Amino acid sequence: MVEVKFYATLRELIDGNKSVSVEGAVTVSGLLENLIERYPNLQGGIFDEDGNIRSFVAVMVNGRDIRHLEGIDTALQGGDTLDIFPPVAGGSQSESMATSVSIRGLPEWLIREYFVELGGAVPDKTQPLNQIVSDRWSVTWSQQKVKIKGSSGMGLTQFDIVIEGTHESPQQIMELFMKKAQRGGG
Amino acid sequence: MKLGGYANRVARVDLSSGEIAYEEINEEDARLYIGARGLGVKYLFDNGPTVESDSPDNMLAFMNGPLTGSQATMSGRLAVVTKSPLTQTITDSHIGGWSAARLRWSGFDGLLFVGKSDKPVYAYVEDGTVELRPADDLWGEGVHSTVEKLRDRYGSPLSVMTIGQAGENGVRFASIINEDDRAAGRGGTGAVAGFKNLKAVVIKAEEAMPRPQDREKWRTAHQRALKTILDSEVLAPRTGGLSIYGTNVLMNPVNALGGVGVRNSQETQYDAAEKISGETVRETLLSSDPTCHACPVACKIEVEIKDGPYAGLKMESLEYEPAWALGANCDNDDPRVIAKLIDQCNDYGMDAIELGNVISMYMEATQREYVTGAGLGWGDTEGMVETAEQIALRSGIGDQLAEGTTRGADKFGHPEIAMAVKGQAVPAYDPRALKGEALGYATSNRGACHLRGYTPASEVLGIPVKTDPLAWEGKGELLKIFQDLHAFSDSLDLCKFSAFSEGAEEYAAQYEALVGQPITADEVMTVGERVYNLERHYNNLCGFDGSDDSLPERYLTETGSGPASESVVELDEMKAEYYAARGWEDGVVPNSKLRALEIIS
Ligand code: SF4
Numbered sequence: 001m002v003e004v005k006f007y008a009t010l011r012e013l014i015d016g017n018k019s020v021s022v023e024g025a026v027t028v029s030g031l032l033e034n035l036i037e038r039y040p041n042l043q044g045g046i047f048d049e050d051g052n053i054r055s056f057v058a059v060m061v062n063g064r065d066i067r068h069l070e071g072i073d074t075a076l077q078g079g080d081t082l083d084i085f086p087p088v089a090g091g092s093q094s095e096s097m098a099t100s101v102s103i104r105g106l107p108e109w110l111i112r113e114y115f116v117e118l119g120g121a122v123p124d125k126t127q128p129l130n131q132i133v134s135d136r137w138s139v140t141w142s143q144q145k146v147k148i149k150g151s152s153g154m155g156l157t158q159f160d161i162v163i164e165g166t167h168e169s170p171q172q173i174m175e176l177f178m179k180k181a182q183r184g185g186g
Numbered sequence: 187m188k189l190g191g192y193a194n195r196v197a198r199v200d201l202s203s204g205e206i207a208y209e210e211i212n213e214e215d216a217r218l219y220i221g222a223r224g225l226g227v228k229y230l231f232d233n234g235p236t237v238e239s240d241s242p243d244n245m246l247a248f249m250n251g252p253l254t255g256s257q258a259t260m261s262g263r264l265a266v267v268t269k270s271p272l273t274q275t276i277t278d279s280h281i282g283g284w285s286a287a288r289l290r291w292s293g294f295d296g297l298l299f300v301g302k303s304d305k306p307v308y309a310y311v312e313d314g315t316v317e318l319r320p321a322d323d324l325w326g327e328g329v330h331s332t333v334e335k336l337r338d339r340y341g342s343p344l345s346v347m348t349i350g351q352a353g354e355n356g357v358r359f360a361s362i363i364n365e366d367d368r369a370a371g372r373g374g375t376g377a378v379a380g381f382k383n384l385k386a387v388v389i390k391a392e393e394a395m396p397r398p399q400d401r402e403k404w405r406t407a408h409q410r411a412l413k414t415i416l417d418s419e420v421l422a423p424r425t426g427g428l429s430i431y432g433t434n435v436l437m438n439p440v441n442a443l444g445g446v447g448v449r450n451s452q453e454t455q456y457d458a459a460e461k462i463s464g465e466t467v468r469e470t471l472l473s474s475d476p477t478c479h480a481c482p483v484a485c486k487i488e489v490e491i492k493d494g495p496y497a498g499l500k501m502e503s504l505e506y507e508p509a510w511a512l513g514a515n516c517d518n519d520d521p522r523v524i525a526k527l528i529d530q531c532n533d534y535g536m537d538a539i540e541l542g543n544v545i546s547m548y549m550e551a552t553q554r555e556y557v558t559g560a561g562l563g564w565g566d567t568e569g570m571v572e573t574a575e576q577i578a579l580r581s582g583i584g585d586q587l588a589e590g591t592t593r594g595a596d597k598f599g600h601p602e603i604a605m606a607v608k609g610q611a612v613p614a615y616d617p618r619a620l621k622g623e624a625l626g627y628a629t630s631n632r633g634a635c636h637l638r639g640y641t642p643a644s645e646v647l648g649i650p651v652k653t654d655p656l657a658w659e660g661k662g663e664l665l666k667i668f669q670d671l672h673a674f675s676d677s678l679d680l681c682k683f684s685a686f687s688e689g690a691e692e693y694a695a696q697y698e699a700l701v702g703q704p705i706t707a708d709e710v711m712t713v714g715e716r717v718y719n720l721e722r723h724y725n726n727l728c729g730f731d732g733s734d735d736s737l738p739e740r741y742l743t744e745t746g747s748g749p750a751s752e753s754v755v756e757l758d759e760m761k762a763e764y765y766a767a768r769g770w771e772d773g774v775v776p777n778s779k780l781r782a783l784e785i786i787s
Contacts, residue, residue: 062652068659105649105686107417114691148647150442152465154427154435156419156647179707182689183650184671185420185643186636186682 002031004082007098007162013041028059029072031082045086058085063102079146081160098164099174104146104156105183111159114180115139118173136168187213190399191252191700192221193295197316199309201382202242202301206316211295217703218784221251221295222679223278224717226267229298230276231720235727239271239378240356242302246378248289248347248387251679252701255290255479256396257404259412260681262287262479266370268378272358272540272590273609273633276724277373281364282478282681285345285389292391299384308336308348308386321385325354328533329363336388347387350535352578353380357588359540359610363532367502368478371537372610373632374590399702407695411688415483418687420647423482428683431464432475432487433506436614438463439646443655444748445619446514447612449553449564450546451605451738454616454746458519462509467521476502478681485683491522495568501529507636510614511542516549517564527574534578541577543591543611545570547603548583556598559583605738608633608730617737617755618746620645622653622661622668624755625764629665629735629773631721637682639668649686656749658756662763670714677717716783719768723775723785732773735761 005019014020020038025031036043048054059066060083066074076082083100103111112132116122120132120139127133131140141161148154163170163177187194187210198207211225219225226249237243247267254261264286270277289297293314306321324332329350336346345365353360353376360376361369370376379385398404420426427435440446441459448456460466467487477484488502504525512518512527531538545562552561562569576584587594591611595604605612610633617624622641627634636642641664645655653664674693675685690707698705705713725734741755765772769779780786 062654064653064660069654069657101651102648103650104647104652105418105420105643107414109417110414146648148439150439151427151435152438154419154439154647156649158648178650179711180689180691181650182667182671183643183687184668184675184682184685185640185647185649186672186685 001078002076002080002082004031004035004084005100007083007085007100008164010042010045010084010086013045014039025076027072027076028061028066028074028082031076032072046084059083060085060100063100097170098162099170100160100162101174101178103159103161103181106159106181108143108159111141111161114177117180118176137163137165137170137173139163139173187211187216189213189216189252190702191256191396192216193290193293193396195294195314196296196298197294198298198300199316199318200301201299201303201307201318201384204318206318218713219717219720220674220677220697220713222249222254222263222265222677223267223280223673224677224713225249226265226278226296227276227717227721227724230267230269231724233300235276235724237269239269239274240381242382243300244269244378246299246375246382246384247296249296250286250290250294251677253678253680253696255287256398256700257408258480258680258696258700259408259415260478260481260483260684261679262481263679263681264289265676265679266362266375268373268375270373270610270632271377272374274728275608275632275730276721277375277632278676279361279370279372279375280676280679280682281347281362281368281370283345283365283368284479285347285364286679287479288343288345288389288391290396291394292389297387299382302381303383306383306385308388309384310388312390324385326351329535330366330533332386333366336386340388340390343390343392345389348385348535349376349379350533350578352534352536353377355578355580355588356380357536357577357580358590358593359537360535361531361537363535367532369532369537372539372635374537376535396700398700400699403695403699407692407699411684411692411696414687414692415684420649420686421483421683423484426483428485428686429475429483431468432485432503434464434467434487434504434509436464436506436642436646437509438465440615440642443619443646444746444750445616445655446510446614447605447616448514449517450515450550450603451612451616451740452550454619454750455748456514459514461519462513462521462524464506467504471504471521471525473500481681483683489525491525494522496522496526499526499529501525501532504528507614508538508542511539512545512570515542515546516570518567518570519565520567523567523570526571530571530574530578534574536574536578539613540590540611541574543605544577544587544594545573547591547595547605548573548587550603551595551598551600554600554603556600602739605740606634607737608734610634615642616746616750617741618753619750620655621658621755621760622655622665624737624741624757625661625665625760628737628757628761629764631718631725637672639665639672640682640685641665641668643668643686656753658760659763661760663767665764666767667711669718670711672714673717674710674714677713712783716785719775719779719783720785722770723780726774730773732761732765735773
C-alpha cells in the first residue's frame, strides 16, 4: 500500500481529504490513473491538455521529486509515501505553498528547537506538539514508526514534515532546516 | 596560540637522530584545519606530498583534535595520518579507546614521527615529554604480549598503541592497535611504524580534561549533544540498535538490500547472513559490551568462544566490517572463526577488511585455477586461520598476500579479481546495491572506504532522509555533504557514530564553547570541504586524477543478487555529478577552488 498526501488547493479535488491510500500501484503513472478514476477532478489539477504533468505540479516519492527519478515511470513499493503539490497560483503573496520532507534519526524536541531557531514562535502549552508557527510560515508534522527492512531489532521514527509558506518560500525554510537536520554516521 | 582546548604542544620526533623538538600549534592552521585528521593532513602536506611511503622522510602523525579527551561525548579519538604504503595516497585512520584521551592528558595535541631508527624503539610519553626507549625485547612480539609487558613495566593508568609482527614485517595493510583490540585499521599505518622501527607509543597519564573556554556555553552545547545521543534510536544506551548489537546490527538489513558481497563479490546476498549477524552473536557469544572514553553508547562487542577449536578465546570486537570481510565474503558462516580471525588481526596488527579481501581474492584465484599448489577453498576456515598467520609472518603464500589485494592479484596475473580501489580493498557494502557507497569507494581520498562519506545512513536507515539505494541520481551531492561533515567530526575528533545523532550545529556549538572561537554550522561544512580538498590536492600532487577514481570491473559489468540482481554501477554518470558538486576538473582540484577554500593564497 502506498500513501499519497495532497497539499493546499489539491485537497479540494479529493473531497477535502489530506491523503489517500492506494493499493497495488507499481509505478507513479499507474497510481495516478487509479487516483483519477476515483477522483476525476484530479485530471485537470495534475495533467495539462497534452496529458503531461502540469509544469508546476510537484510529485515526490519518499521526498524526492520524480523529475529526478524516472518521471511517471518511477517504480513504487509498498510503504512508499507520495506528496503531490499544486502549482503556486496567481503570484498572490498570501497564497499558501507547501513543501515536505520525511526525516529520521532526530528526536521530536530537536525538530521543534530547530524550527524555533529558524524564527518560529516558541510554542505555548495550548499548541499541539507537532506544530511551529511563524508569521511567515508554519510547519506541522506527523510521525510513524518505520521498520528497517531485514532487521529484527531496529525501527526508527519518521517525521513527515510539511512546511507551508505564507509570506516566504517554504523551500527556503526547508533548505535551512535541512542544513540543521543533516546527519551522517559511520 | 590564543585558542583554548588545545594543549598547544606537539612533539616532532626524528627517529634517525633521536632528536625530539617541541612545537606550538600554528594558530592559523588550527583555525583552518581544526585538529586530528585536518591538522594531521596539513602536517603531512607541509612535509611534502611526494615523499615515498617507505622512506624515512615519510611522516607518521598521531593527532588529537581540540575535543579529544574532553568531557565531550565520544571524544576518545585520535587520527593516525601518513602516506599509505598500500595506496600511495594520504591516509588517516582513527582509533577509539583511551589512548587519544591519555595523549591529551599527558599534555600533547600530537606526535609527529619522521626518520627511521636503526634499532627498534618505543616512544614513552608522560607529562609533556617524549623519550625514545629501546624495544629490542618487544620486537617480534604480538600486540597482546607487548601490551602485557609494558603494563607490567609501567603499571596503570597506561595506554599502549603498538604494532604486531605484521607491522614489523612490512605487511602493507598492517595496523596500529591501541590497548589490545582497538585498531587504526586501514591504510597500512602499522607498516609505516614498522619501517621506522617504531614498535609502540606508550602513554602514562591521569585524567586531566581540558577546560572549556566558555563554561556556560559548554554546558548547553554538551547537554544538547548528549541528549541527542541518549534520545537516538540508533545510539541510545541499551535500547539503540548500535548499542545493543554493535555495528553488526547492519548485517541483516544490508543483506536484505542485496548488498552483502559473497565469494569475493561474485554474488551479493548471503543465505547464511543470519548466522553471522549481530542478533545471533548477541544471543550466542556475547560476554560484555565495552566502551571508549566518555561514551555511554558502549557499542563494542566482546565475545567468548565456548566450544570448537577456539574454545576459551575471549576477544573484542565482533563488528560488521570483519564479519562481512572474513565471513560472507569468504563463505565462512561460523562467527566463532570470525572472532578468531579478528583476534589474529588484533594480535598480529593487521586490517581485518583488507585481510578478508586478500583471502577472498586468493580463494577466487583457487576457484579459477590461477594458483599453483592447493590454494584455499571457499569456507575453508582452518586454512583461513593458517593463511592469516602466513601473511603476518610473510611465510609461504603469505609473502605475496601481504602485499595487499591489488598487488597480490597482480602477481597471479589477474588484476580483475582484486576488489579494491587505489590499492585498498572494499568494505562491507556492495557497490551494486548501494550507489552512494559505490561513488564513495571510487572517489575516496584514501582508497576504497565506507567512512569518508557514510551514505548507508541515508540509503539503509533513512537518516536523515531515505534515498533509494539503487538510484544513482543525486548521490554526488549527497556524498559530498556526508564527506564534508565527516571530515569535520574527524578533525574534532569525535567518534563517527556521533553523526547519527549530531549535526553541524551541535559540532559548531561544542567547538565554539571549548575552543572559544566562534564558528557557524555553514563554516563547519566549509572546514570539512577544505580538509577534503587538501587531501585531494595532496593526492593530485602525487599524480592521482579522475582516472584513479574507479571501481573494479566486476561492479560495472556483472550484476548482483536479490534486489541488486539487475544492477551495475553507473560510475561515469555519478562521477560527473560528483565532480560538478565538488567543483573539480576530472578529479583534480583547480587552483581557483584551492584559493576559495584558503588552501593556497
Ligand atoms: S560509539 Fe562505540 S566506537 Fe564510538 S566512542 Fe562509543 S563505544 Fe567507542
